[in-house]
Amino acid sequence: MTKPKVLISDKMDANAARIFKERGCDVDVITGKTPEELKEIIGQYDGLAIRSSTKVTAEILEAATNLKVIGRAGIGVDNVDIPSASARGVVVMNTPFGNSITTAEHAIAMIMALARQIPEANARTQAGEWPKSAFMGVEVTGKTLGLIGAGNIGSIVASRALGLKMKVAAYDPFLTPERAVELGVEKVDLGALLERADFISLHTPLTDETRNILSRERMEQCKKGVRIVNCARGGLVDEAALKDLLDSGHVAGAALDVFAKEPPAPDHPLFGTQNFICTPHLGASTTEAQVNVALQVAEQMADYLVNGGVTNALNMPSLSAEEAPKLKPYMALAENLGSLVGQLAHGELPKISIETEGAAAQLNQKPIVGAVLAGLMKRYSSSVNMVNAPYLAKERGMEIREIRNDRGGIYHTLIRVTVETSQGRRSVAGTLFSNGAPRLVEMFGISIEADLAGHMLYIANRDMPGFIGSVGQILGEAGINIGTFHLGRREQGGDAILLLSVDNKVPQELLDKICKVPNVQRVWPLHF
Numbered sequence: 001m002t003k004p005k006v007l008i009s010d011k012m013d014a015n016a017a018r019i020f021k022e023r024g025c026d027v028d029v030i031t032g033k034t035p036e037e038l039k040e041i042i043g044q045y046d047g048l049a050i051r052s053s054t055k056v057t058a059e060i061l062e063a064a065t066n067l068k069v070i071g072r073a074g075i076g077v078d079n080v081d082i083p084s085a086s087a088r089g090v091v092v093m094n095t096p097f098g099n100s101i102t103t104a105e106h107a108i109a110m111i112m113a114l115a116r117q118i119p120e121a122n123a124r125t126q127a128g129e130w131p132k133s134a135f136m137g138v139e140v141t142g143k144t145l146g147l148i149g150a151g152n153i154g155s156i157v158a159s160r161a162l163g164l165k166m167k168v169a170a171y172d173p174f175l176t177p178e179r180a181v182e183l184g185v186e187k188v189d190l191g192a193l194l195e196r197a198d199f200i201s202l203h204t205p206l207t208d209e210t211r212n213i214l215s216r217e218r219m220e221q222c223k224k225g226v227r228i229v230n231c232a233r234g235g236l237v238d239e240a241a242l243k244d245l246l247d248s249g250h251v252a253g254a255a256l257d258v259f260a261k262e263p264p265a266p267d268h269p270l271f272g273t274q275n276f277i278c279t280p281h282l283g284a285s286t287t288e289a290q291v292n293v294a295l296q297v298a299e300q301m302a303d304y305l306v307n308g309g310v311t312n313a314l315n316m317p318s319l320s321a322e323e324a325p326k327l328k329p330y331m332a333l334a335e336n337l338g339s340l341v342g343q344l345a346h347g348e349l350p351k352i353s354i355e356t357e358g359a360a361a362q363l364n365q366k367p368i369v370g371a372v373l374a375g376l377m378k379r380y381s382s383s384v385n386m387v388n389a390p391y392l393a394k395e396r397g398m399e400i401r402e403i404r405n406d407r408g409g410i411y412h413t414l415i416r417v418t419v420e421t422s423q424g425r426r427s428v429a430g431t432l433f434s435n436g437a438p439r440l441v442e443m444f445g446i447s448i449e450a451d452l453a454g455h456m457l458y459i460a461n462r463d464m465p466g467f468i469g470s471v472g473q474i475l476g477e478a479g480i481n482i483g484t485f486h487l488g489r490r491e492q493g494g495d496a497i498l499l500l501s502v503d504n505k506v507p508q509e510l511l512d513k514i515c516k517v518p519n520v521q522r523v524w525p526l527h528f
């Protein structure tokens, strides 16, 4: 098997490359490429590991014909076009915890730097001044910190701020009252936070709801003398308004690690403003955090490329490295069943139900459902996989039902796929042997046992003597070797089916010839 190939395209701790190699991937570290240069080389890679410099646009993804996974060594994935990646079946992963402590500590450092005006005092002292009377700081003890966003980083900031004897008020629509109590913070609405906070620290992603969350109007509602810290994402604070409010003294200090446009223009209006400090997106830049995210991203990506494990994906359900080997044979069975109904059903398939029984019902259902859809959607596009199949199904307005039957039937484990077609419901079911080999066991209500592999022929007929001989003769005369032969019938003389595996693709003229055999109702070539 050829090794998966990974490109690390941003500056990343060397542990990432080491882990990729140890886990069976080939890895190239090529940083600083322009988008055009990246487009030229990206086609060779199965994985792309990035931080924030590489912009993975729809155009880059179009050229990334082999790409299976993008790993962000960090949290924010605003530099990845996730909808385009999903549409192309590329998993996007991040490392949601590796740099949270570091970033929270940066926010606390910014709070302290603002409270004591350390950067300016440092600069003037080193410039030969002794400006002792020019600086009068404030204590943080007893002051209120208003947190906008109390997720991973916000909650670490809260714990550190409480250690500094600050009071913490948090605005986060997804913060439960129980979690607020656990964190020791007061859950407030945004209006109350603005009115009460002496310091405000932002810790939300940039979304349509959070863009400009500190707008001019909201900053004007703040207490006079408020100090604002943003170590989350540029665009959360109105930078032009911040400049005016710092100039007027309404805002006593502001510290930005992130800007709406990065890097900001050298003549950014905030530069040189009194009581304004900034860092060049350094929130995650500590040795510890960079080792954490590099190790984690490489482990996650290698896990996916080598074993199929999915951790911290933003466009696909998780699948632990422990679950992945257990689910692998089920996913192969599920994909084959999806593919079988997809190949046999006519017209659109508005409804699909995926039913699991026995051992299969105890497993994580999402990958099984994803695999059925991947098999089914191959009827529309050959580049479908588990990542983009659910999106494509949604796009086509398909209704998907999942049914779990914990009680087993005659099989210890079973997956049944049923679709609604213009001719009625069509259902197929399969099981796994104890060695993990998948087996079709039922087709359209008729019991049949078959492997689904390679070129096959499906024939629906009336159960009559002589029919098998006629089919065998037609194929034999054309030099087509039959590999396996599986029969099923509803009742003697009733509806019957025949599934043949053949060594070569059966040409259309032979299919037409078989169709003319007495009692044959339908002949259909299949491929798995």
Ligand SMILES: NC(=O)C1=CN([C@@H]2O[C@H](COP(=O)(O)OP(=O)(O)OC[C@H]3O[C@@H](n4cnc5c(N)ncnc54)[C@H](O)[C@@H]3O)[C@@H](O)[C@H]2O)C=CC1
Binding pocket: 074, 075, 076, 077, 096, 099, 100, 103, 148, 149, 150, 151, 152, 153, 154, 171, 172, 173, 174, 175, 203, 204, 205, 206, 209, 210, 231, 232, 233, 257, 258, 281, 282, 283, 284, 285
């Ligand atoms: N400066 C830097 O170098 C770094 C920046 N970050 C950024 O920090 C931000 C926060 O990261 P995490 O805490 O890990 O994310 P998280 O997802 O754990 O927390 C975000 C919180 O924001 C809340 N939220 C969402 N919409 C909101 C709204 N409209 N109003 C108030 N709260 C809202 C969510 O409920 C969630 O609790 C992200 O944007 C991330 O990209 C992360 C690491 C480094």
Ligand SMILES: O=C(O)CCC(=O)C(=O)O
Binding pocket: 051, 052, 073, 074, 075, 076, 077, 099, 281, 283, 284, 285
């Ligand atoms: O990789 C970096 O330096 C930026 C980190 C960051 O912004 C994030 O993880 O969201």
